[in-house]
C-alpha cells in the first residue's frame with residue numbers, strides 16, 4: 001500500500017480521495033476550505049493537513065484535483081505548495097483539466113526536484129468519481145506511469161498512457177471537442193421534437209436504438225425534457241475546457257468551427273445565470 005495525499009476535495013476530489021483511503025492507501029488530504037477536509041476525515045478516516053506541502057510530506061503519490069491552470073500553480077508551487085513537501089522519487093499526479101502547456105511546465109518543475117509527474121485529467125463526471133469508474137488519460141514517462149497505475153486503478157475503469165507530458169490534457173481536449181457539438185445536436189433534436197408536437201420521450205426511445213444514440217442521449221434526455229440542470233458537469237468548467245482547446249487549436253492548426261460556436265452558446269447560458277448548471281443546459285437557449 002502507498003502513502004498518498006490528495007489536494008482539492010471538490011465534486012470530484014472528495015470521492016476520489018475516499019476511494020484511496022478505502023482501498024487501504026493511507027491518505028492525507030488538503031482543501032482550501034478547511035471544513036471540507038474535516039468532513040472528509042469524519043467520513044473516510046485518514047488525516048488532513050493545513051497546507052498542500054504538509055499533506056504531501058512523506059507521501060509516495062500526491063494527487064491534485066482543483067480548478068484551472070492558476071489554481072494548480074497555487075497548490076503545486078511555492079513555499080506551501082505540494083511540490084515543496086515531496087521527496088525525491090515520489091510522484092505528482094494532476095487530475096485537474098488544464099492546458100498542455102501547464103502540464104509541461106509542471107513536468108519540468110518536478111524533474112528539477114527528482115519527482116515524477118503525470119498529467120491525468122479524468123472523464124466520467126461526479127457519478128464516475130463516486131462509483132470509482134473514471135476514465136483517466138495520462139501524459140508522462142512510462143516508468144512513472146507504471147508505478148502510479150495500480151493506485152489510479154482504485155477510482156477508474158480505464159487508465160491509459162497517451163504519450164509524454166501534456167498528452168493526457170490533449171486527449172481530454174479531444175473529449176470536450178467531441179462533446180460540445182454532440183450536446184448542441186441533442187438539444188436541437190429534442191427542441192425540434194417538442195415543437196413538432198411529438199412525444200420527445202417516445203422519440204428518444206426509438207432513435208436511441210439507432211445511430212443517433214449517445215451517452216448524453218441515454219443519460220440526459222429525461223432531465224433536458226424536464227428542464228432540470230442542477231447536476232453534473234458545470235458550464236463554467238466546460239467554458240474553461242473549450243477555451244483551452246480553442247487556444248491549442250490555434251497552435252496546432254485545427255479548425256474547431258462547431259466547438260467555437262457552442263462555446264459562444266455556453267457564454268449565453270452563463271449570462272442567464274447558468275454558471276453551475278449542467279452542460280446539457282444548452283437546451284435552455286432553444287424554444288421548446
Ligand code: NAP
Nearest residue numbers: 008009010011012032033066067071096097125126233237
Ligand atoms: P469543484 O467542485 O468546483 O472543486 C474544486 C476544488 O478545487 C475545491 O476543493 C476547491 O477548494 C479547490 N480549489 C479551487 N481553486 C483553488 C485554489 N486556487 N487553491 C486551492 N484550492 C482550490 O470542481 P470539480 O467539479 O471537482 O472539478 C475539479 C477539476 O476536475 C476541474 O478542473 C474540472 O474541469 C475537472 N473535471 C470535473 C468533472 C465534473 O463532472 N465535475 C469531470 C471531469 C473533470 P474550495 O473547496 O476551497 O473551493
